[in-house]
Amino acid sequence: MGYLSRTQSDRTKIRFVDSGGTPGPVPTRLRKFAQALFACLGPVPDDTVFHFNQASKISTWRKLVLVYALRMRSRPYVLHVHGGRFDAFLEGLNPVARRMVSDMFSKAAGIIVLGEYWRDYIAEFLGVPPEKFYVVPNAVPGPREVPEDRETPVVLFSGQLTRRKGVIELLRAWAMIPENLRSHLVLAGDLHDPDGEISSLLEVTPAIETTGWIGPEQIIERLAEASVLVLPSYGENLPMSLLDGMAWGLAPVVTNVGAVGEVIEDGKNGWIVPTGDAETLARVLESLLLDPERRLSLGQEARRRWEEEYQIDRYRQRLDQVYADVLNKQR
Numbered sequence: 001m002g003y004l005s006r007t008q009s010d011r012t013k014i015r016f017v018d019s020g021g022t023p024g025p026v027p028t029r030l031r032k033f034a035q036a037l038f039a040c041l042g043p044v045p046d047d048t049v050f051h052f053n054q055a056s057k058i059s060t061w062r063k064l065v066l067v068y069a070l071r072m073r074s075r076p077y078v079l080h081v082h083g084g085r086f087d088a089f090l091e092g093l094n095p096v097a098r099r100m101v102s103d104m105f106s107k108a109a110g111i112i113v114l115g116e117y118w119r120d121y122i123a124e125f126l127g128v129p130p131e132k133f134y135v136v137p138n139a140v141p142g143p144r145e146v147p148e149d150r151e152t153p154v155v156l157f158s159g160q161l162t163r164r165k166g167v168i169e170l171l172r173a174w175a176m177i178p179e180n181l182r183s184h185l186v187l188a189g190d191l192h193d194p195d196g197e198i199s200s201l202l203e204v205t206p207a208i209e210t211t212g213w214i215g216p217e218q219i220i221e222r223l224a225e226a227s228v229l230v231l232p233s234y235g236e237n238l239p240m241s242l243l244d245g246m247a248w249g250l251a252p253v254v255t256n257v258g259a260v261g262e263v264i265e266d267g268k269n270g271w272i273v274p275t276g277d278a279e280t281l282a283r284v285l286e287s288l289l290l291d292p293e294r295r296l297s298l299g300q301e302a303r304r305r306w307e308e309e310y311q312i313d314r315y316r317q318r319l320d321q322v323y324a325d326v327l328n329k330q331r
Helices: 026-041 058-072 086-091 095-106 116-126 167-176 197-204 216-225 240-247 278-290 292-309 312-330
Strands: 050-054 077-081 110-113 133-135 154-158 184-188 208-212 228-231 251-255 271-273
Touching: 026 058, 050 058, 058 077, 058 095, 077 312, 086 116, 095 116, 110 116, 110 312, 116 133, 133 312, 154 167, 154 216, 154 240, 167 184, 167 197, 167 278, 184 216, 216 240, 228 240, 228 278, 240 251, 240 292, 251 278, 251 292, 271 278, 278 292
Parallel strands: 050 077, 077 110, 110 133, 154 184, 154 228, 184 208, 228 251, 251 271
Antiparallel strands: none
């Protein structure tokens, strides 16, 4: 949404409203939720479409209240599903909660998902008509030109350092790579390690750097230095870190979770490795460290794929079309 806010369009005007999802003190979040509720109940032009960014847990229940307010006024709304574990959230609902969420989706004027996997899954699990869905993948900005492959390759992981992101398998895989080939692994993200296993591995794994949480400018610096993007996650929707890596011409090494397999074609614009398989991950990373031409080729193909499908300006155009289609159906 930050990227989207910097785009322009002669078809639509977008107003962003925080519904209380931004981290902060509880009173502040409640105040923002009240403001969002007022936005739903207050006066708006007739051609307004309400767009809800929908993740799991409390995000869903906040949006459910706002949706009921809109339905009292017969206002059209679009649900935009982006939570990486939305499937696990749905499967954990009790029957009553599941019916409430199903009703919320069924009454939506449109449902935006990040890939065909999520369209098929939600349509079947919640019993939502397929014609309500719009597949609009995430998108990111990128540089005009990408740096050439570094002589000493840097492998970049960008995201929260958690078990679900595959960080344990990544650290084990990195330790398996022969010392003379092991270059530099950067872990860019904050650590969430309740049982301490990741911290223990960080202490003994060689040739790594942890940055903690870093902002957009620092991420760009890391992307410009890297040659390989690694994300051995157990669950994703369509990760922004993957698209960032593709925009910067990095060779992606990823697991086939969520909509990732719709973006990465194994062996053409990246490598897909099995989830939870540190040995295979080590072999793939080792092969890329050994072969600069292969790293460069995969990175170029990843960049080309980003240029075709995942640029932020095209994303705005796709959203404009969704809004126009939703309004046409309401007339």
